Amino acid sequence: MSASLLLIELKQFLEHVFEHVGVGDESESLKIHIGWLPQTKAPSPGSGPAKQPDSDFPYLIIRALDGVEEEDNGKVTIRMLVGVQAKEENGYVEILSLIEKTKQALLKTGIIGGKFEIERPVKWKLFEEQPYPEWVGEILTTWTVPAILREVVFD
Template identity: 35%
Template sequence: MIIPERLINCLKKEIEIAVKDYRLKAENQEDKPVTVYAQHIPDENFDNDSYYPLVIVSLQKVEDAELSEGNGSTATIGLTIGVHGEDELAWMDLLSIMERIRQRVLIFRKLDKRFRLLLLTKWETIEAQPYPFWFGYGTLVYQIAQPNEQMDWDNVKIKMEDTSNE
């Protein structure tokens, strides 16, 4: 797996652990677990509303900088958290899911022994929610590996191929 894929999948697993015991009454379904998606919702036509509650873990950008000037290479991950609820207090479910995730990523800041969460994290909602849907957003920045400019491309290619079976 390449770095962004691996990071997204590792973070997805951590979020699944954070919300595993959380259940909601959502979209006429009782006891619905939170579904965590990697990068996007598979069926983006929204033909049905069975997606909620949900978390989407997606890569926003990768930045490379000189190691001497900061953190080297970083990957910014965006989290979209959504719930469905006609109850006027459904926004509390949104905040509860966000807080479970926030606490989990702050406690377990290093993923897969290679991706380290950098602070400042960002958690936000929007004022004008599209009722009966409620959305929140998280932005997380992880330090990732940076190739050395002296590396031989053939060796890098071999290393990338070796890890693709993980």
């Protein structure tokens, strides 16, 4: 339960952070998703071609990777995949800027939703191979989450 709530809180927090921030060549709004990019849907028969967005970029995908429950609290590892589209040579700088803005917002706040605390270090990386004009990277974070307490039933 804690991991799913953390994902929801992170999405809401990051939507607020990037509400008025343009990303990429076109200064588009960042699309934030939990898990994966939305699936494209086939059109219903007789309705013509499917209307799809021109691109899923720019995006930030939030995924829970793993977790552990300890006596005092739990830990959840979150991977954030980020992507921008930039045809100019500034694509490298655009993706770094998106990673940096995300990282700074999370570290400055420290606690999300009043109960999920980010731990240091926060790791990030760019992939060696980039599918030009698309640039992708990732941010890896660990969060302390509230412990699940045993319920004692007295007869």
